[in-house]
Amino acid sequence: MPFVACSTPLGTSGIAVVRLSGKNSFDVFKKITKTNAKPVHAVSKKYKVYDKKGDVFDEIVATAYLSPKTYTGENMVEISCHGNPVIISKILEICCSYGCTLAEPGEFTKTAFLNGKLDISEAEAVSDIIHAKSVEGVKLGIKNLGGGVSKRIKKIKASILSCLANIEFNLDISEEDLQPNLVKDSLSLVKRVHKKIEYIAKSFKSSSFLVSGASVVISxxxxxxxxxxxxxxxGxxxxxxxxxxxxxxxxxxxDILIDSIPxxxxxTAGIRDSKDPVEKVGIKKSKEELVVADVVICLEEKPKKPKKNHIYVFxxxxxxxxxxxxxxxxxxxNGKNVEGLNKKISSALAVSKSGTEAQITTLRQLHLVLKAKKSLENARKHLSTDLSLELVAEELSQTISFLDMLTEKTTKDDVLDVVFSSFCVGK
Ligand SMILES: Nc1nc2c(ncn2[C@@H]2O[C@H](COP(=O)(O)OP(=O)(O)O)[C@@H](O)[C@H]2O)c(=O)[nH]1
Ligand SMILES: [Mg+2]
Incomplete structure (x- = not known):
């Protein structure tokens, strides 16, 4: 199934670029433009796009890219339409009605990586460097460009791999020959690795602050x-x-910078019981902002149960x-002690700027880390309840494949290598 996304920022602009990728992307393109022409690689042409009623709603220039010489390695179409959000949404909607899915964050890059087109962590680090809202965020990108994240993930992967190899080995031998502490050892390893993955997921927030910024609300x-x-x-x-x-x-x-953090x-509107309908809407908005804030500067006395992300200011x-x-x-x-408040804000965001550890910074990376974490939790469940080693092995390879998307592929041979290097088969 091809996937589609707008590659330029959503908003009003002269031109916006919508990209399709997938084996059947030309079929979808032919339907939305009512054309039958055979796509020619890297040739741009003018087309009209039609809605389901058959009405033209934009004139576009599109370029076809034939697999494998494309960014993702698959057939691709790049549509340059007029940069009106209404047109962009309509194109996405029509493409989806003909079988496209909306691309997930980073799906083009992920596909490119899976097709061996580029090194993923490098690509993401470059993207961070381009998008970071602070110099510290750029520096984090530079660290990751040097393979920082990959190194951390690879270490974790190596542990899972040895555990998987152990289990796979035991699956192949008769039950009475099973290693006595197999389940216990695997369980403790899975728990240990789970902790590390959880830590990486948690650190996402502080590293993403450097790249994307944090929301601080005064209430x-x-x-x-x-x-x-x-x-x-x-100011x-x-x-x-x-x-x-x-x-x-x-x-x-x-948007401001506090201690180099964007x-x-x-x-917000002060929260109180108000009869004024306009103020009421403002108060509702304030409450919504409080829910999503990373830090709240609360000009109120500290309650008995202070909220974790609140700084209570007199x-x-x-x-x-x-x-x-x-x-x-x-x-x-008169500005007295506002500098001190800034310090409290930056430490509440817990952004470690001097840390040498490279961290994940993108949502796509976070999704993968969370998926890996979920698979590990499933493995842990099977190890502690039904003891189905097949299912444990399945979940562990799932974990590895999610982590693989952060770094590089682990092959069946890697598993075999570990089997033969860490076991004495003759025993
Ligand atoms: N003396 C003094 N007055 C202040 C200070 N901060 C705000 N005010 C005054 O308090 C009133 C309400 O301020 P405002 O910022 O509109 O409060 P808000 O409703 O919480 O947004 C204004 O008359 C301000 O001049 C302060 O630090 N010292
Ligand atoms: Mg006010």
């Missing part, structure tokens, strides 16, 4: 000084400040000291 009751603090942090009078409670309604946001800072220290408990006291008005 608190009306008149606490949220907008004043927002303006102070962004300009972006948000309206008045002494009237309920001034801020919409979420006001700005931050999307958001000022504002207006210029008027007098706090009475309750807070993480920090500041004056948004």
């Amino acid at each position: 608190g009751p009306p008149n606490a000084g949220k907008s004043t603090l927002f303006n102070r942090m962004v 300009s009078n972006r948000a309206i400040v008045t002494e009237i409670p309920g001034t801020t309604r919409d979420v006001v946001e700005k 931050i999307n800072l958001k000022d 504002n207006k220290i210029d008027l007098g000291p706090p009475s309750g408990e807070y993480d920090i006291s500041i004056s948004a008005k």
Whole structure:
């Protein structure tokens, strides 16, 4: 089944590029353009695209690329359409109605990798270098370009491989010859590897902050000084400040750097019971922002059960000291201790910039790591319940194949090599 995606940023632009890849991508293309011409490699031509009613909804220039000399190694079509999001969505929709699927993140690159077209971790590191919103993110990309992630993953893979080889070996021999501690040893190895994978998945958040940025939301009751603090942090009078409670309604946001970490800072409406319908919408928006925030600067007293990603800030220290408990006291008005608050934000994001460990940085990598983690959990379940070694072996090879997509392929020969190097068959 071919897959399709818009390769340029969604938004209004002169031109947008939609790409199709897959054995049957020319068939889909012929249907959407109502043409029958035989595709010629790397030749661009003008076409019309039709909706299901038969109406033309855009004129495009498309280029066919014939397998195997393509980015993915499969047949590909590159469509340059007008850069209107409505047109782009329509093209994607029509392609899907003729059997395409929407490409998953990184699916073109994954396919290219699976077809031996490029080294995956290198490609992703290059992509990080291009997209990173901070110099630290670029540096992380450079580390990964040197094969950092691959090295970590390969070590983990080697452990799983030895366990798999052990199990496969035992599957081939009679039951009475089974290694006595096979299940126990395999279980402890699977648990150990699971921990490592879990750690890598967890570290994704902090490394992705460097590349993609973090969301930091200022919240608190009306008149606490949220907008004043927002303006102070962004260094300009972006948000309206008045002494009237309920001034801020919409979420006001700005990208800033704190301690070299790219931050999307958001000022929100103060949360209170309000009868004003406009303010009510603002308050609803504030609550939604709080759910997805990476860090919340909360201008409120620390509750008995403080929330993990909240920094409780006492504002207006210029008027007098706090009475309750807070993480920090500041004056948004005169800037006192706002630097200290910035420090707290960067440590709450727990971004380790000096760490030498290369980390996964893309969603595609995270998906694979999470899939590997799930397979390991299944293997652990089989080892501790039904003891089906076949299923354990299956799950472990699944784990390896997910990790393979992060690094490079493990072949059947690799498994055999481990079998013969780590066992004394004659015993
Ligand atoms: N004295 C003093 N007044 C402040 C400070 N921060 C904000 N204010 C005042 O508090 C009022 C409400 O501020 P605003 O930023 O609009 O609060 P918001 O409703 O939480 O966004 C305004 O009159 C501000 O000038 C501060 O640090 N010190
Ligand atoms: Mg405000």
